[in-house]
Amino acid sequence: MNPKTHFRLVVLHVVVLSMLLILLGRLWNLQVMNGDHYREVAANNRIRDIVVPAVRGMILDSSGRPLVRNRTALVVSVDKTVLSRQDDDGRAVLDRLARTLGTRRDDLEKRIRLCSPTVKRPCWPGSPYQPIPVDDRVDPKRALQIMERAEDYPGVIAQVQAVREYPRPEGAAAAQALGYLQPITQEELDKRRGLRVTGYSGVDLIGRDGLEAVYDADLRGTPGVRQVLVDSQGRVTGTAREQAPVAGSSLITSLDAKVQAAAETALRNAVDKARKAGSKADAAAAVVMDVRTGRVVALASHPSYDPTIWIGGISQDEYEGLLGKGKGQPLISRATQGQFPPASTFKVSSVAAAIADGYPLNGTYPCPGSYKVGDRAFRNFEGQAHGSMNLHRALVVSCDTIFYKFAYEEWLRDGGTKPVKKPKDPMSTMARNFGFGSPTGVDLPSEASGRIPDRGWKRSYWNATRQDTCKAAKSGYPELARTSPSRAAYLRAIARENCTEGFVWRAGDAANFSIGQGDVLVTPLQLARAYAAVANGGKLVVPRVGMAVMRPDGTVVREIDPPRAPELPVDDKVLTYMRKALAEVPKNGTAAGAFNGFDLKRVSVAGKTGTAEVYGKEDTAWFAGFAPADKPRFAVVAMIAQSGTGGSYAAPAVREIFEAMYGTKKTEGALVNGKLPERLPNVRPDGTVGVPARGTAP
Structure with a gap:
């Protein structure tokens, strides 16, 4: 044999032997060294996790009236990932689904397309990897047809889920304060790793504004997980493990539904009055605050909107209506986000500044x-x-x-x-x-x-x-x-x-x-806080809407205490002087006409009117005050933009709110004995709420 050929054969034998040794070593490593690990991985390939949604917590007023709660609904969702694997990208399935739901395939395709700057609503603003809800008011017979014939609807899911509901107790909407929910985006999923989602339930919705956003972690709850065994074709063969969901906690707020409704009604009346007089009156706000604690009793904004508009998706026209100037941008809370000259x-x-600068308090x-x-x-x-x-x-x-x-x-x-x-x-x-x-x-x-x-x-x-x-x-x-x-x-x-x-x-x-003109801008909430400080003797309270987080069984997770109130650097005699002067305004001053006939002996009111001149616009009307004037409990502010004088439009609105709070000779007040509840409402395990105790007469 040629020596070169012999050498080549030897090298080939060595290479083959080396490869066999490597293969045997790798096999030994897999089966002996890491055998237990890979057996567990193989077993897990037969297990699928199904997320079981948790019911989102309610938002209640201080007496336990539900401002936001849940209702059960049949929700039909479409998984785009499953549809994309089909030869026709799922068009046949969407055709069948459209006929079942009584709609068109084109409408369904619009709902499941992804939102972008060039894609108008309806579209899906959430993660593209989640099932997308297309109908949350499905007829039970149609939903049953989808569930029983799952083979005809691959990628379509029909389940009973909890859907947000806004009952408007006493007529109170509080839309801007409550906020709204929207599907969680893929970016948020990436940031909040470990967050379980189902794609078609409330657990996938995240608070986008208002209390829903601030207290989202408390309201959300913890979804459960059901691990099921599947065969090679994906068919369920059994259940491996099940972890029940934990319902979200409810948020008790300091809002009072009756006072909130009165504030909203007062704003509408003031706006209507101004418009009948020929003014534009395009925005308004009202704030009611406990001067001692900073608890917000009412927070109203006009124009407002029906929060149910978010349920089940929102059209492009509806979305633009919430943000567009044509309808007054109702999504904006004029109480906390509106800025106006006071x-x-x-x-x-300015009085406090002048006295601090050396001008005599009792001077002429x-x-x-x-x-x-x-x-x-x-x-x-x-x-x-x-x-x-x-x-x-x-x-x-x-x-x-x-x-x-x-x-x-x-x-x-x-x-x-x-x-x-x-x-x-x-x-x-x-x-x-x-x-x-x-x-x-x-x-x-x-x-x-x-x-x-x-x-x-x-x-x-x-x-x-x-x-x-x-x-x-x-x-x-x-x-x-x-x-x-x-x-x-x-x-x-x-x-x-x-x-x-x-x-x-x-x-x-x-x-x-x-005089609060020129380039000075304030929010109605800032002004209410300032007048609360005058009323309470100099404590600049920090406003709070949330009062407590409570589990579904009624146990309190935590109470939400307002932060410590800093002291106003104003001498007490100056505050006392101003309180006495403000108490004269509804009697003999610029608000006397608005409070004519109001029983000031029964409930004394102190306050100040304001009429702000705005370049290119009509005057903005203000009234800021508190009551009772001798023992202040509540500060109330009303603002009506582009209306007229404060005495003609804002002061009557505040009078209307005070009459609703304290009552008149002919009507009962919203506040029993002029006070808010002193205890939290009792949330019972069955979801009902007990009425809390009220304070005694002031």
Whole structure:
């Protein structure tokens, strides 16, 4: 044999022997060293996990009335993954399903397509790997047909599930406060690893807004798992293990359904009244708060919407209606997210600032019809002069010129347009102490912070808008010039000034600030918190809607206590002085007309009107107050945008809310003895709720 051939044969034998040894070693490793592990893996290949959904917890008011609960429904879902494995991508199955459900295949295909910037609703905003619900109001006979003939409907699931229901107790909707549910997205699944989902039940829905979002982890519950044995063809042959689901806990809130309904009705009435008078009245809000604790009793926003719109999917037109300006953007809570100039309701902060800056609390001040601020005359409302008066009277009749004087003199002491190194800015400093310009910390998402302008803010704003301002100064508003040359010339002159010196904090800025105008913006909730601080002696309470989390069997998981309330840096004698002055407003002041005939001896009310002028819009009406004036328990704020004066529209709304809370000679009040429940409601194992105890007469 050729030596080369012999060598090659030897090498080949060595290679073959080496491969046999490797194969034997690997076989020994699999069967001996790791045999137990791979036997377990093989066994698991015959096991499938089926997620058993948990019932989502209820949301209740302080008396146990259900604001959100569940109803059982037959839900039909489609698994796109299964359909995609079929030769026709599941079109035949969808045809059969459409005939069974009494709809069209095209409609089903729209429901199961994935949402994207180019795909309009209806579409599926959740994970593409989950079964997608297509009908949650299925006739039982049709659902039974699907379940009994599963071989004709591969990838189609029909099961009884819990679906969210909004019973509107006492007529209360509270849509923005409650929030809504939407399918969980794949991105959220990736972030929340270990979260079990079924694709067609409430366990896959996640809170997107309001209380549903903030307390989602408590309400969600824990889904169960049923492990079933399957054969090679995927047919179930038995059950390996079963873990029962744990129902979600219920959320007890401080909302009172009767008061909430009264607030919503009062806003609708105020809006209707303003519109009948010819005003636009496009938005409104109301807040009722316990001044001692910060518990929110009512949180109303107008326009509102029916939260059942989210159940079973939402069309593109409906979705755009919730967000679009055409219907007033009802998804936005004007109470916590709406930002408006507060006008004269802001004067409680300005009084405190003036006293802190050295002006005498019991001094006498002139209230002329106008006051010269720099080279410009700033007028009282309708130019009315009231003569000399004290600050008590200034709040009662809402004199503006006294506050212009305070602001202008403080501005001058700070250096005017060339400020000193460390200006005191007493007005803006006190406003921030009252909680304006920052979120209140309420347990609701997306709360607006409002705006407290000052020198720093104005420079930042100028830097951000300078390019557009200078462009407007150069162009001169050509479109407006065709219809209103004088107006265009005025705006162009302002634009020119702002282009070069728009960063300067001017005397007019300070004057407008003092009466809650100019660039000042607050939310109704911030204003309610500020008046609660005046009412309770200086505690800046942190608003809370949630009160407790309670298991289905009635045991309390935890009580939700409001955070510690910081102290308002205002002398108690100043707060007492303001409370007495505010108590005169409904009797002899700017709200006297609105409270005419109201039994102020039975329930004394204190408060302040506000009428905010907004460029290019109609006036915004405000009333902020509290009651009883001598022993304050509740602060109430109402705001009606683009309506008119505070005394004509907002104050009557607050009166209506107080009458609903305390009752009248002819009607019973929503609050027994003028108090909220002192104990949590009793949630019984059968799902019913016992009425909690009420307080004694105040």
